[in-house]
Amino acid sequence: MANLILETRGLTKSFGAVTAAADVNIKINEKEIIGVIGSNGAGKTTFINMVTGYLKPSTGTILFRGRDITGFSPMQVTKAGICRSFQVAQLFPELTTLENMLVAHSMLSKKRLSIQRPLKSKANVNAAMEALTGYGIESYGDGPVTTLPQGVRKLLDIAMAMVGSPALLLLDEPTSGVAIEEKFALMDTVMGAVNRSGATNLFVEHDMEIVSRYATRVIAFYDGRVIADGPTAEALANPEVKEFIVGSELHRQQSEGGEHAGN
């Protein structure tokens, strides 16, 4: 019933004597929402970098919808249907929020880049504003990106990644750098938009509350290897995960009273 959308086989990345990721075997089905956890340097971003073509794996294969995309460049990966957002929002600093969105639209559209037709045509601007509205940041439209608060930057980053209606969306720490009070609001917005689009979603997170609230499946990395992979509650209860990543606090709180509401 579930369709396989991404599969990695024996994915490994070494930098000389340092192994950033070792023998990662993961199968992701369509429409899944997966939380990826692990301490810093555990291999999470390396994994994303390899899947999205920024790093060439040392060994192993990556299959996207059955197609071998190992060694594809970021550009080819994007065209194939995988988009990502970044830990540090990758935007165009001197352009306005609206212009960032317009650029994303023009680049991800199937047509060639225009050389005379203006980017800021009525149709383009409407489409861009609509996209911004979907993330609740349309009021920041004319402001230069450099003045945006961190939460808005992250949302814009994700909004731009979603422009191409990717089949698979990888979010690298979507709430990092965002104030605690705003994290849940941000995730609500993002998850809402992603659900509407029907994309499969994988997000890296350090915040266990967010992971347990939004992810149906959790993959845990430690020291470059996957140490747990399963439904959220199960994975978080895994003794190794508890020892190396989660710590015992969260589970004590969970056993005391169910889910956390966004305080």
Place this chain on the structure above:
Amino acid sequence: MHIADKTPRNLCIALCVLLAFGTIMPNWFAFLATVSMAKGMVVIGLIVLMRTGLVSFGQGLYYCLGGYTVGIAGKYLGITDAVGILFVSAFVAGCVGALLGLLLCRYREIFFAMLTMALSMILFGMLVKSDMLGSTDGFNVAHPTLLGWNPGPEGLSIMIYSLACLIAFLIVFFVHRYFQSGMGFAGESIRENEIRVEYLGISPRRVIFYKYVLAAILAAIGGSLTALVAGHVDPEMAYWTTSGEFVFVALLGGTGHVVAAFIGAFLYELIRTLAFDLTPYTWQMILGITLLMVILFLPKGLWSLLTAYKTGRG
């Protein structure tokens, strides 16, 4: 949010004014104006690249190529039709630019700058050692004709001037819209975050390649017009200091608007001509100090003065 773009209207007015003025201006001024426009075209090509984050220190290569194409066509092939020669020049530059562009699109920053410089110096070296093409002296360029009409020595100056005005108009019109288009913004995006552009499914190298070819063609057209109005070409056109001049003018005018290139070029030629006449031993110093002042106080060029004034008012 939408301010109507007055540029096309302003350009048409400017063209009419320039053409009308051309009938009464003295020859020396027409010469100055034509050279300014020709150099301005080279600078516009530079600005296309600078908006993409790349500074070429070798536009002299195509400037020289354009000049010598015109010269060779006239001297050895007997072709004097100005319009025809310009098309040929653009074609030659397009081919060379495409070849070199394939190579250059892989480099950035200082390496791009140095490689463009080296390539232009290669042409310089080849021309200097070429006795057939006059070596360091270069050679004279035959008087151009226009679609069969020979203006004669009296009408030559205004013919080339008018042609330059027309071409400048077309270029400014085209490039202005280009800067507002998807490709235009793609250039700025590459400058600001090349990796993000890759992740948006576009090849930065390919975009840079197209821009480089465009810049090459523009530089060649500028070089051809210079050759026609000066009546002479020499290898100095490909020397690294000539390319440096173009970068200077680009900084002077700024990247804010297409016409800034022409304003910058005109001011540069004016200062150079006047300063050279008045103080032959200090005109370079004046230019050098001007450059330092612009970098220090007007990093976005003279055009930023105009925009600052506008926003200050509004």
Place this chain on the structure above:
Amino acid sequence: METILVILIDGVVYSSWLFIVATGLTLVYGVMKILNMAHGSLYAIGAYSAASMVGWYFSAGYVPWGSYLVFLGAAVGAGALAGLLIERGVLRIMYGRDEVIMILVTYGVLLILEDVIKLIWGVDAYFAYQPYSLVGRTKLLGITFANYDFLLIAAAVSIGLMLWAGLNRTRQGKLLRAVIHDREISMAMGINVKRTFLVTFILGSSLGALAGGLTAPALSVVPGIGVEVAILAFAVVVIGGLGSVGGAAVGALMVGICRALAVHTFPQAELFVIYGVMALVLMIRPQGLFVSTTARKI
């Protein structure tokens, strides 16, 4: 056989002065990350200072052998002074800007210096042949060489050795190499980077001027020699690797020998060969033959 000898010696002589010119440029880039376009003008200042000093010295009738110290000292002095004025007066105000902008700043300095030279020394050619002819000639395998050219080779080798010793054996040299390697960490370690910049720039300028002073007796000093030398120096530095003194030596040798080869076998290709090699190195190994790459970072 004679041709090979001629090419070899010609090449090494040319390489020698190229090395002395280029080494100052590469040091300045390595430490300050500035590609100094005005380096050629410093060469010219050195050449002019040396030439006028030779002229004055010999007309004043001093002991001929003393001239070497005097005119070379004048060249170095002029270079050091110019370097001090440029660093303090111009560069200090402009620090922190983009690398390519800094190149344009030095281009502005070049324009200024070209006219300063004309204002001080005029546009006539200077000849300072006395030190050149003083040391006489030697005959090798039937070909006559000027001994001055051999002196040039000796000078280049000594300067190379002194620089190597200075950079690797002295404390100041190690501090310099630290700054070349990583400016931020050097600052964090308490190295006075500002003073290092000043010292480096004065050193680089002095070397450039010294090269000019050394070659003044061998050619006519005219306006524009600085501009020609500048581009050659870039070629050498790019080939060897920006920031590497060893690279400057290798680059100088490559350019020198290739040029000598071209001049004696296929003169049409002389300039083509120099810039062709520069372009080739930039294409294949942009950072130069002696410098290692840095990785791209997200």
